[in-house]
Amino acid sequence: MSRAMQFPHFPEPIWQSNIQTPQFDALREHKTVDIAIIGAGITGITTAYFLLKAGFTVALIDAGKVMSGTTGHTTAKLTAQHDLIYDELIHHIGKDQAKLYYEANQEAIEYIAQLITEHGVDCGFSRERATLYATDPSSHQKLKKEFEAYEKLGIPGKLSNEIPFNINIESALVMDNQAQFHPLQYLLFLVNEIKNAGGSIYENTTAIDIQTDAKPVVVTREGWKITCDNVITSTHFPFFDGKGFYFTRMHAEKSYVLAIKPSKEYPGGMYLSTDQPKRSLRSATINGEQYVLVGGESHKTGQGINTMKHYEALYQWAESTIGIKNAAFRWSTQDLVTIDNIPYIGPISSNHDNIFVATGYRKWGMTTSVVAASILRDLITKTDNPYCKIFTPSRFIADPGVKDFIVQNADVAGHFIAGKVGLKEKRIEEMSSDEGAVVKVKGKRTGAYKDENGYIHLVDTTCTHLGCECEWNSGDRTWDCPCHGSRFSYDGSVIEGPANRPLKKVSPENNS
Numbered sequence: 409m410s411r412a413m414q415f416p417h418f419p420e421p422i423w424q425s426n427i428q429t430p431q432f433d434a435l436r437e438h439k440t441v442d443i444a445i446i447g448a449g450i451t452g453i454t455t456a457y458f459l460l461k462a463g464f465t466v467a468l469i470d471a472g473k474v475m476s477g478t479t480g481h482t483t484a485k486l487t488a489q490h491d492l493i494y495d496e497l498i499h500h501i502g503k504d505q506a507k508l509y510y511e512a513n514q515e516a517i518e519y520i521a522q523l524i525t526e527h528g529v530d531c532g533f534s535r536e537r538a539t540l541y542a543t544d545p546s547s548h549q550k551l552k553k554e555f556e557a558y559e560k561l562g563i564p565g566k567l568s569n570e571i572p573f574n575i576n577i578e579s580a581l582v583m584d585n586q587a588q589f590h591p592l593q594y595l596l597f598l599v600n601e602i603k604n605a606g607g608s609i610y611e612n613t614t615a616i617d618i619q620t621d622a623k624p625v626v627v628t629r630e631g632w633k634i635t636c637d638n639v640i641t642s643t644h645f646p647f648f649d650g651k652g653f654y655f656t657r658m659h660a661e662k663s664y665v666l667a668i669k670p671s672k673e674y675p676g677g678m679y680l681s682t683d684q685p686k687r688s689l690r691s692a693t694i695n696g697e698q699y700v701l702v703g704g705e706s707h708k709t710g711q712g713i714n715t716m717k718h719y720e721a722l723y724q725w726a727e728s729t730i731g732i733k734n735a736a737f738r739w740s741t742q743d744l745v746t747i748d749n750i751p752y753i754g755p756i757s758s759n760h761d762n763i764f765v766a767t768g769y770r771k772w773g774m775t776t777s778v779v780a781a782s783i784l785r786d787l788i789t790k791t792d793n794p795y796c797k798i799f800t801p802s803r804f805i806a807d808p809g810v811k812d813f814i815v816q817n818a819d820v821a822g823h824f825i826a827g828k829v830g831l832k833e834k835r836i837e838e839m840s841s842d843e844g845a846v847v848k849v850k851g852k853r854t855g856a857y858k859d860e861n862g863y864i865h866l867v868d869t870t871c872t873h874l875g876c877e878c879e880w881n882s883g884d885r886t887w888d889c890p891c892h893g894s895r896f897s898y899d900g901s902v903i904e905g906p907a908n909r910p911l912k913k914v915s916p917e918n919n920s
Contacts, residue, residue, distance in 0.1 A: 413723050415666075415716075415738050419884050421481050422667040422701070422737040423592045426694050429475055430599060435610040435632050441465040443788070444626045444636040446615045447643035449479035450595060450773060451766050455640055455781040457598045460605040462785055467634055468607060469626075471614040471643075475595050477904065478644050481741035482773060483665060483701050485678050485690060486520060486587040488513035489538040490772045492550055492682055493749065494557035500748060505798050507561045509750070512795045516778035517587055524594070531593035532693055537677045538586040539568075541577045547682040548578035555581050572675035573689075573729050588678060588690050591774065616908050618648045624763055629908070638788050640764045641756065642780070645744060645893060645906040650756040650763055652801060655874065655906065657752075658744045658768050660893025663706040664718045664883070666738050667692070667699045671731030674700050687725060699736060702726040708890065715740070715883030740884050742893060742904060743771045752801035753780045754787060764788075765801060836864060844880040844887075844898060853877065854914050855887055857898035866914035867900040873907040887911060 443459050445452045448470035456468045470477075488510050497506035524533045542548045551567075558565040558581075568580040602609065613632075618639055619625040626634040641647060646654050663686070679689040681704075688703035702725070705718035719738055726732055746752060746768035753776075756765040764787065766780035779795060786793035797803075834845040836856055844857040846869065855869040855878065869878045869887060876891035886903060887896040895904040900911035 413720055413735075415719055415723070415735055419739040420737055421665075421739040422692060422694060422699060423482075423484070423590060424476075424480055425737065427592050427596070429473065429592065429596070432474065432609045432611040434612040434630075435467075435469060435628060435634070436630075438633050438635070439467055439608070440635045441467045441608070442636060443467070443638050443640065444469070444624070444634045445640045445642060446470075446626065446647065447477075447641060448474040448609065448611070449477050449642065449644070450475075450591060450777040451642035451780050452640070453595055453598050453602065454777050455642065455766075455784050456602050456607055457605075458781045458785045459788070460602060460607050462789060464788075466602070466607045467610070467636070468602070469610045469613040469615060469628070469634070471612070471902065471905075471908070473611050474599065474609065475592050478741060478743070478773065479591055479595065481665075481739055482591055483688060483690060483703050483741075484589055484591040484692075484774055485538070485688075485772075486517045486589060486774050487538040487583065487678065487772075488517065488563075488775060489540060489581075489583040489586065489680075490770070491540065491680060492554050494561060494563065495550075495553045496749065498557055498560065501750075501798065503560060506557070508795055509798055510561055510563055512779045512798070513772075513775040516775035517585075519778055520589070520594070520774075521587060524589070527597060529594060529597045531597070532590040533587060533594075534589070535585060535587050536690070538583045539571060539580050539677055539679045540682050541571050541575070541580040541679060542682045543575065543577050544683055545578060551579050551581050551682060558583075571679065572677075573679075575729060586678065588692075589774075590692070590694075614902075614908055615643075615647060618650075618763060620760060620763070624760075638762045638764065640766070640784055642766045643905055644742075644767065645904075646756065646765050646767055647905050647908050648756070648763070650760045650765075652757040652765070654752070654765075654767065654801075655892050658746050658892075659708060660742055660744055661706050661708055661771075662715075662740055662742050662888070663703060663771070664715075664722060664738070664740045665701055665703040666719060666722050666726060666735050667701050668723075668726055668730075668735050669697070669733040670700045670726075671733050674698065674730065685721065687722075689730075700726070700730060715881050719883060738883075740881075742895065743773075744768045744893065745770045748803075750803075751776055751780070751799055753783050753799035754796060754801050756801065758802055839864075842885075844882060844885065846880065849914055855880065855898075855911070857885065859898075864916055865899050866916060867896070867898075868912040868914055870911070871907055872909040872911065873905075878911070 442464040617627040681687040686704040871889040878887035894907035
């Protein structure tokens with residue numbers, strides 16, 4: 409790393425730097441409610457709020473802390489401009505359904521805006537333009553097709569040939585009347601509303617199974633049970649599959665964010681490049697100070713280069729684009745992508761009509777969470793909802809589904825085999841402080857992390873989900889599974905599923 413690039417030593421999202429999140433006890437009793445919701449991110453919290461408003465009793469549980477997962481690591485753009493999507497949707501699901509996709513997400517923005525205004529929620533909400541921009545001729549052609557899709561669907565938008573940055577572009581596509589906010593400040597309001605309405609919230613409560621008897625029963629790692637009429641899993645990746653085979657129908661992607669203090673005045677708006685590597689921009693005001701969130705560098709989880717290189721690439725790009733006084737925060741985030749790029753929201757499988765799932769948001773969880781909450785509420789109350797069909801998990805679209813299904817599974821199989829036979833081990837005595845690496849202990853592949861005090865943390869790198877081998881993520885000091893996106897701390901504890909059991913610890917021995 410060059411002397412000019414100075415990053416925070418440990419990753420921390422900017423949203424968590426100025427906020428005290430409430431604390432909740434772990435579940436320590438058997439419980440009976442109407443609805444059990446697993447996963448206390450923006451989807452779980454919003455859905456709990458909706459269902460309590462509808463008169464149900466609700467228990468919301470999370471394996472970690474409320475709002476600490478994907479929601480706490482977002483860039484928090486409230487937009488229906490989900491990258492290049494509408495031309496693709498018209499070709500795959502038709503014009504009518506594509507228009508409903510737009511309307512569902514735009515309605516979500518308006519719902520959040522109304523709620524914030526009605527209750528005076530102080531969460532940095534501001535209306536912004538969202539802009540896609542292309543820097544090469546091939547992306548320009550895609551952007552023209554996307555604009556034509558806007559026109560077919562009646563989406564307000566306009567083409568431009570400039571953006572207010574030192575970037576040579578071919579074209580830009582603007583969608584007005586979008587927004588941004590501080591996601592955790594917004595969710596604090598919802599959490600308080602849930603508490604005031606009598607909803608139960610439990611942290612550090614890991615669900616490991618759902619028993620499907622006469623009524624669903626959520627079973628926790630400690631053996632406590634929640635008996636209910638309906639279960640909703642909003643755990644990013646479903647911890648319970650229900651024979652829906654979600655691990656074959658999605659892949660996980662990582663991306664990276666720097667929060668910088670710019671040396672040039674930020675012109676406003678939200679921006680996303682259509683080219684690779686992706687680049688994302690938005691502003692955020694925290695404690696009266698303005699920052700710019702610079703994001704991008706997406707890759708499949710566990711399959712990138714040395715992860716600090718991604719932060720360095722963002723830093724260099726930001727320096728040349730808007731200038732940097734200093735990089736105050738850095739963090740990574742992980743998102744799930746479905747075969748057809750449309751989230752899965754609805755019954756988890758045809759075998760279980762009272763167990764529901766919301767997953768595969770493809771980086772657009774701020775609006776999709778509201779879409780999911782409204783769909784799930786209406787499915788449970790048996791109320792018509794025009795958006796159910798688009799997002800139903802049971803859909804199967806042959807184009808591009810079959811090809812992508814084969815590619816995803818071949819990719820998973822390749823990494824499963826490579827992890828077993830492609831050992832690239834290092835000797836423990838060669839490791840520096842604050843370094844992680846694959847080593848051999850008693851001839852077996854082992855993950856090692858040497859902390860700043862020189863203590864060696866050893867774990868079995870075999871993912872406890874389906875047995876793929878995890879790889880070291882130097883930027884976040886985590887073990888990441890390249891097959892289905894599970895992430896573990898250097899000590900083996902679960903950070904993100906679908907795995908719900910930690911990596912096995914290995915006793916210290918001399919490596920071979």
